Amino acid sequence: MDLTLSADELAFRDDFRAWIADHHPGSPPSNVEERYYWRLEWLRELNRGGFAAMHWPSEYGGRGATAMLNAVFFTELARAGAPIPANHIATFMAGPTIMQWGTQEQKERYLAPMLRADNVWCQGFSEPGAGSDLAAVATFAAREGDEFVVNGQKVWTSEAQYAHFCLLVTRTDRSVAQHKGLTYFILDMSSPGITRRPLRQLTGESEFNELFFDNVRIPASSVIGEVGNGWRVAMTTLMHERSMIGAGYGIRLRNYLTVVESHLRAHGLLDDPIVADRFTDLEIRTRALELSALRQISEAQARGSVGSEGSILKLMWSDTYSRLAEFAIETVGPDALEDASGWAWEYLRSRASTIEGGTSDILRNIVADRVLGLPRAR
Numbered sequence: 275m276d277l278t279l280s281a282d283e284l285a286f287r288d289d290f291r292a293w294i295a296d297h298h299p300g301s302p303p304s305n306v307e308e309r310y311y312w313r314l315e316w317l318r319e320l321n322r323g324g325f326a327a328m329h330w331p332s333e334y335g336g337r338g339a340t341a342m343l344n345a346v347f348f349t350e351l352a353r354a355g356a357p358i359p360a361n362h363i364a365t366f367m368a369g370p371t372i373m374q375w376g377t378q379e380q381k382e383r384y385l386a387p388m389l390r391a392d393n394v395w396c397q398g399f400s401e402p403g404a405g406s407d408l409a410a411v412a413t414f415a416a417r418e419g420d421e422f423v424v425n426g427q428k429v430w431t432s433e434a435q436y437a438h439f440c441l442l443v444t445r446t447d448r449s450v451a452q453h454k455g456l457t458y459f460i461l462d463m464s465s466p467g468i469t470r471r472p473l474r475q476l477t478g479e480s481e482f483n484e485l486f487f488d489n490v491r492i493p494a495s496s497v498i499g500e501v502g503n504g505w506r507v508a509m510t511t512l513m514h515e516r517s518m519i520g521a522g523y524g525i526r527l528r529n530y531l532t533v534v535e536s537h538l539r540a541h542g543l544l545d546d547p548i549v550a551d552r553f554t555d556l557e558i559r560t561r562a563l564e565l566s567a568l569r570q571i572s573e574a575q576a577r578g579s580v581g582s583e584g585s586i587l588k589l590m591w592s593d594t595y596s597r598l599a600e601f602a603i604e605t606v607g608p609d610a611l612e613d614a615s616g617w618a619w620e621y622l623r624s625r626a627s628t629i630e631g632g633t634s635d636i637l638r639n640i641v642a643d644r645v646l647g648l649p650r651a652r
């Protein structure tokens with residue numbers, strides 16, 4: 275693994291750093307909806323600068339960047355305190371999935387508008403009875419001529435309140451093994467028969483929703499990757515999701531750690547050996563995550579695709595993020611309850627990080643099974 279940046283990578287880093295300095299979007303609005311649209315505008319701005327989809331091939335409007343250059347991109351965003359742009363379900367999940375499994379017509383129709391933020395995307399995988407066990411999806415799509423008619427319910431659908439399109443996994447065949455009877459669709463969210471109902475989270479905000487489908491009609495041309503192949507297409511999306519969360523958000527933990535360190539130093543708290551010991555533990559975990567991200571990037575680059583190792587990063591990120599937020603709450607004390615400090619929000623939000631994109635238990639199973647090749651318990 276080579277961790278030194280090449281001359282081209284260094285040149286990109288300097289260019290992008292200068293570009294962010296000129297285009298920084300400033301501080302985030304406190305309202306969740308305003309914050310979402312502010313991050314969407316940031317995606318548009320990045321697109322105008324040619325930075326919206328570093329990792330996409332240039333034929334689709336990306337830069338054809340290597341995984342390492344993409345890491346430089348995320349590192350510079352974090353370093354400048356600039357947000358990760360909104361619509362990541364489009365740019366990091368839907369886009370790569372359509373590139374791998376979509377028809378030429380689907381690629382031409384859907385990819386370019388994602389980067390311009392003309393369309394917002396959501397991910398309709400989870401259901402009340404199918405979260406970790408995604409193969410248990412019960413929402414049913416029945417074929418009727420050139421269309422499918424969908425009935426059922428999704429839950430925890432992030433950003434569905436803003437979405438124009440949804441990556442929808444449905445059952446189309448109940449007579450075969452569970453994971454063989456699934457089909458993956460692009461659903462136009464303006465179709466009649468869709469009800470969106472926001473769900474309130476621990477933070478008091480509503481990032482996600484319930485979705486109800488009542489005889490929703492989807493043209494057969496909106497299937498991605500063939501009828502009955504939905505499981506494999508969904509795995510592509512999930513691998514990209516976990517890699518993105520681990521690498522994109524993982525890199526930002528360094529910022530949190532720096533803020534905590536300043537507080538500890540300002541209040542002489544590092545003189546307490548127990549506090550110093552816990553801080554050092556977090557420093558080691560953060561560094562381990564940074565290096566693991568670089569190792570994964572290096573491996574993905576050599577292989578030409580992301581793999582199950584993204585699960586390690588997502589697991590390490592959510593675990594370290596949760597520990598860090600808890601440590602911050604304890605050491606900052608009652609001031610952490612002030613909205614301006616942001617720590618109470620981070621502490622509450624960090625709980626969700628161990629669930630979204632696959633729970634920590636499930637990711638440990640994946641790492642044991644597919645990365646380490648350990649024998650299965652049953």
Ligand SMILES: Cc1cc2nc3c(=O)[nH]c(=O)nc-3n(C[C@H](O)[C@H](O)[C@H](O)COP(=O)(O)OP(=O)(O)OC[C@H]3O[C@@H](n4cnc5c(N)ncnc54)[C@H](O)[C@@H]3O)c2cc1C
Binds near residue numbers: 403407482
């Ligand atoms: C902030 C947030 C955003 C989300 N956004 C989306 C979204 O946009 N689209 C979407 O489709 N979903 C989304 N989700 C849903 C998320 O993917 C699911 O919550 C997750 O997969 C877990 O499913 P579940 O909630 O049904 O829990 P369950 O699967 O019922 O799990 C309950 C508990 O049992 C454990 N468990 C289950 N099976 C096993 C096993 N085999 N071995 C060991 N332990 C196990 C789990 O780890 C967990 O602790 C989001 C979730 C959150 C928190």
